[in-house]
Amino acid sequence: MRSEASIDTLVLGSGPGALAIAAALGKEQLRVEVLAANDPKEPWPYTYGIWGEEVDELGLSDLLEHRWINTVSFFGAGSSEAKAAENIPTQHSKDYGLFDKKKLQEYWLNQCDEASIHWHKGIAKELEVDNLVSTVTTTSGQKLKARILIDATGYKPVFLKSQSQGAVAIQTCYGVVGNFNKPPVEEGQFVLMDYRCDHLSASERTEPPTFLYAMDMGNGRFFLEETSLGLSPPVSLETLQSRLKRRLEHRGLAITKLEHEELGLFLPMNMPVPDLEQPLLGFGGAAAMVHPASGYMVGGLLRRAPSLAKALAMAMQDKNASPATIACKGWDALWPEELRRKQALYQFGLEKLMRFKEPQLRDFFKGFFNLPSNQWYGFLTNTLNISELVNAMWNMFVSAPWNVKWGLMGMQGRELLLLWKFLKPQR
Ligand SMILES: Cc1cc2nc3c(=O)[nH]c(=O)nc-3n(C[C@H](O)[C@H](O)[C@H](O)COP(=O)(O)OP(=O)(O)OC[C@H]3O[C@@H](n4cnc5c(N)ncnc54)[C@H](O)[C@@H]3O)c2cc1C
Numbered sequence: 001m002r003s004e005a006s007i008d009t010l011v012l013g014s015g016p017g018a019l020a021i022a023a024a025l026g027k028e029q030l031r032v033e034v035l036a037a038n039d040p041k042e043p044w045p046y047t048y049g050i051w052g053e054e055v056d057e058l059g060l061s062d063l064l065e066h067r068w069i070n071t072v073s074f075f076g077a078g079s080s081e082a083k084a085a086e087n088i089p090t091q092h093s094k095d096y097g098l099f100d101k102k103k104l105q106e107y108w109l110n111q112c113d114e115a116s117i118h119w120h121k122g123i124a125k126e127l128e129v130d131n132l133v134s135t136v137t138t139t140s141g142q143k144l145k146a147r148i149l150i151d152a153t154g155y156k157p158v159f160l161k162s163q164s165q166g167a168v169a170i171q172t173c174y175g176v177v178g179n180f181n182k183p184p185v186e187e188g189q190f191v192l193m194d195y196r197c198d199h200l201s202a203s204e205r206t207e208p209p210t211f212l213y214a215m216d217m218g219n220g221r222f223f224l225e226e227t228s229l230g231l232s233p234p235v236s237l238e239t240l241q242s243r244l245k246r247r248l249e250h251r252g253l254a255i256t257k258l259e260h261e262e263l264g265l266f267l268p269m270n271m272p273v274p275d276l277e278q279p280l281l282g283f284g285g286a287a288a289m290v291h292p293a294s295g296y297m298v299g300g301l302l303r304r305a306p307s308l309a310k311a312l313a314m315a316m317q318d319k320n321a322s323p324a325t326i327a328c329k330g331w332d333a334l335w336p337e338e339l340r341r342k343q344a345l346y347q348f349g350l351e352k353l354m355r356f357k358e359p360q361l362r363d364f365f366k367g368f369f370n371l372p373s374n375q376w377y378g379f380l381t382n383t384l385n386i387s388e389l390v391n392a393m394w395n396m397f398v399s400a401p402w403n404v405k406w407g408l409m410g411m412q413g414r415e416l417l418l419l420w421k422f423l424k425p426q427r
Contacts, residue, residue: 005133007031008316010146012124012136012159014040016048017284018152019108020301024309026115030316035120035136035144040109044101046265047223052095054299054381063107065100066217068190075366076196086196090369094377096190098215099298120144127159129279131322147316148326149280155268157286162274165347166414169230169269169354171295173213174240175262177223181254184222190215195362199250200243208235209358210243221259224248229361230269230292231354237263267295270347273340276331276427279324283308287334292346294380308334337425338386344421345389346382351415352408360407367400 011022014036025032034040055061072089122138127149129135134149151160185191194212197205213225226244228235248254271288283289289304290297311333315326335343356364369376375392378384384392397408411419 005145005147007033007146009033009148009150009312010035010134010136010144011150011152011283012036013152013154013284013286014038014042015044015152015154015284016104016108016298016301017154017286017289018150019105019112020305021150021152021283021308022117023108023111023115024305025312026112026117027306028309028313029115030309030313032112032115033118033120033144033146034112035122035124035138037121037123039121040112040119041105044105046101048099048101048104048298050097050099050296050299051377051381052097053377054383055097058299058302060107060302061097063099063103064097065103066098066215068096068188068215070186070189071096072189072191073193073365073369074191074196075193075362075369076198086198090366092192092369092373094373096192104298124153124158127280129323131324134280134323147321148312148323148330150283151280151286152283153286155271155285155290157274157282159280160274160282160286161278162272162288165270165272165417167232168271169232169350170234171228171230171267171269172234172237172240173225173227173262173265173267174237174244175213175223175225175265176244176255176258177217177221177260177262178255179220179257179259180222180248181256182252183216184224184248184251184253185214185216188216193365195358195365197358199246205358207239209356209361210235210240212244212247225262229353230267230295230350234266269293269295270350273335273343274331276328276335279322279327281308281312281327281330281334283334288343291380291382292343292350296380299381304334340425341386341422342382342384342389344418344425345386345393348415348418348422349393351413351418355412356404356407360403363401364404364407367404368396370399371395 008030009025009032011018011034022032022034071092074089076086124136125139126137133145136144151157191214208231210226210228213227215223217223226240270292273288274282289300311329315329379392
């Protein structure tokens, strides 16, 4: 029996997830096609940040548009600190970079071209999977057949299913790029988190906290983004806008030229790992690959695409393998038990932070970035193994002040379920 599909893999989407996996599959000499709603060369809407070390380890530092050595955060006067400590920055002593979006896109697109990957423009609407083949029908009635389908259509995947874990924590942000009457951050500086909140009233400080993510883009241009951690319900765009305005006014800052405004971007942080029994695969935001603590994913895409592609190439050597069999091998490569356990632990941690009030959050982060740098960096990039991750989290707990310890100890909501998933992972 031979598959009746003329191609091996159909990838859906043209975001970073789709391009990363299509390029990796092409390198494995698989016959790949991509169906996307947009032209794959269309510029992506977001800016993608990454730690310098991460991009160096991938050998891709030439894809960066900016790189900062002076990287800091401000956790200000937490509950245990004197007011004088408000403006003392926490030095991260690790470079941070921003991808040149165009270069990153071209990096993957060139690999797709080398592998002669064919592109279809259209919107996937229906999926039928039988023992031999997966058939996608588009809104215009076109039918595309492949041995396996990879859904990379982002955070609201068109076909991929996952079991609900309750409310999704959403990170929201409001950002501006432009010129200011005076520099909002030091020249050449990158600020990961500015939690100073002396511009807010006492009652506002009891509301969900937000922080400033900011960077000097060179030539007098700065990027400033008021951001919330993942929360449910999310912090509204209006709140973020008004908080950024107040923050700027308080420091005597004014925008003299607004170049670009990023309006209310929403990022789900704790999506459940997809159902691993389904006869199709996912990649990128669709497959819950965003890091639940940092909201980052591009480093993970670059690290995880080759192993998934290799597993699929191997599985498809069996010409009789059904989509369900191929998908099963793919899921094992993409979401092996160790990664699923780590994901549960990250989500468990996020649940705690979602309940923290502002002084607790500041103290938490101050302690977190006081961990040995390999621990906080490995935590944020998802590059620690499970025992290293547990060790980092334990160190964090032990060294935390009591207000943070109490917050970390209480068990609420779905935390027990997540702990159970960590201890006893199930497919
Ligand atoms: C505001 C924001 C900031 C972020 N910042 C960073 C960062 O600094 N660093 C980092 O590493 N990550 C970051 N991320 C996380 C992540 O890298 C991005 O969300 C990334 O864009 C996700 O890529 P994706 O390909 O999975 O999904 P998307 O980029 O959402 O792409 C989905 C694709 O699917 C297509 N599509 C949708 N439906 C269909 C359909 N029915 N048929 C065909 N095609 C379809 C869409 O047109 C699109 O091309 C950020 C995310 C957000 C939201």
